[in-house]
Amino acid sequence: MSEAPLDAASLPDERQSPSQRPKKRDVHGWVVLDKPVGMTSTHAVAVVKRAFAAKKAGHAGTLDPLASGLLPIALGEATKTVPFVMDGRKAYQFTVSWGSQTETDDTEGKVIATSDARPQEAAILALLPRFTGTILQVPPKYSAIKIAGERAYDLARDGEDVQLEPRPVEIDALRIVSHDGATTTFEAECGKGTYVRAIARDLGLALGCLGHVAHLRRTRVGPFAIADAVAVDRLREGPDQAQAALLPVKAALALIPEIAVSRDGMLRLKRGQSVLLRGRDAPIDSDAVYATSGGVLIATGSVDRGELVPHRVFNL
Structure with a gap:
């Protein structure tokens, strides 16, 4: 597929000095973009990244320039959850x-x-x-x-x-x-x-x-539907409109089980250590789960013989 030309509005002005350009910042979450026809997936990521002045961004599955519709774009720590979206239906x-x-x-x-x-x-x-x-x-x-x-x-x-x-x-x-x-x-x-x-x-x-x-x-x-999507023009309306379109990192994990852990469990997971799960409803085995503490996403991982083993740890 041929690449569509980049829209100058989505790119930094090279005539600006480094001090005049927006300072890049840590932004974590998902933007579910309704990509228009003619825009490449790479260009779409650049538009979203610029709208948030984000340090890090990536998409969850290329959409051809001639196609429109859902293009989930991960910012910051959300990039660690991209495989859960790409592997979805x-x-x-x-x-x-x-x-x-x-x-x-x-x-x-x-x-x-x-x-x-x-x-x-x-x-x-x-x-x-x-x-x-x-x-x-x-x-x-x-x-x-x-x-x-x-x-x-x-x-x-x-x-x-x-x-x-x-x-x-x-x-x-x-x-x-x-x-x-x-x-x-x-x-x-x-x-x-x-x-x-x-x-x-x-x-x-x-x-x-x-x-x-x-x-x-x-x-x-995956877990994202067209009802979640936001148009490119809305992101260009200003920071408030862009921020309103930002979904939490764990939105990508809606189709796998959530396990709440204690503060001690959270500290162990943060160190990359496994946590023994207790309680009648605790899973014995599971290929994919995510752990939270106080509602905050801590890690994704698997459960092996009643132990939660972290695979990716988040800094949120």
Whole structure:
């Protein structure tokens, strides 16, 4: 995917002296951005980072420039919780344009094949069970997957014949929202690593009419839904509006169990030591939990034979 030009409003003025530029500060939390079409994920992080004058920021899963919707951005200590968001389930609404296949499987690439056929809604419905559950999917050639250390899209742009192996992905649900003959709009719920562009490509091939993604909007990532999202323009309205959009660090952990620990337990976790859990409801084993003390996030970790083992400790 090509990079959209950076918006000058989101970047520091290089003509300012260091003393005139806003001083970077420690900011901890999540901003769930409603990314507009045309903006890269890297650019979106720069916009949020500038709005908060934050020292550290990163996103939880790239969203293509041609796609809109949910892009969770972590600030400060929230970056330690990024994997919990990236590994979560995702939801999309997307429109497939029938009758042509493109080299990128969306509207950005050149058309490489066409068909006069157009699918009936009943034919699409009959095919959907083949595209749900755990399926094998070949990622698009223009994707960020690495081949011998190189991104597939870089190799494809250089004219190389990119061959990607099929890999298992999980598609929990795939539904038709609307169908007008020339296009069909779908809703999809899926796991990490699923390419919506590949769903469109493979549906078109299976139906014998070809297809590519014309519009794509992400509506859920892990614990975050589109109702949590804030527009870029709101962040640019001023510090108060930006601050109102900041969610706590532990918002990313809403889908895993919380364990409250005592002050002594908190001190042990801060030192990287495990804590023996007591009480009737204490878990015996768990792959992922987070610990709080007095409502403050202390650590993420796992429970092994009744002991809470810290993996990441927070300084909040």
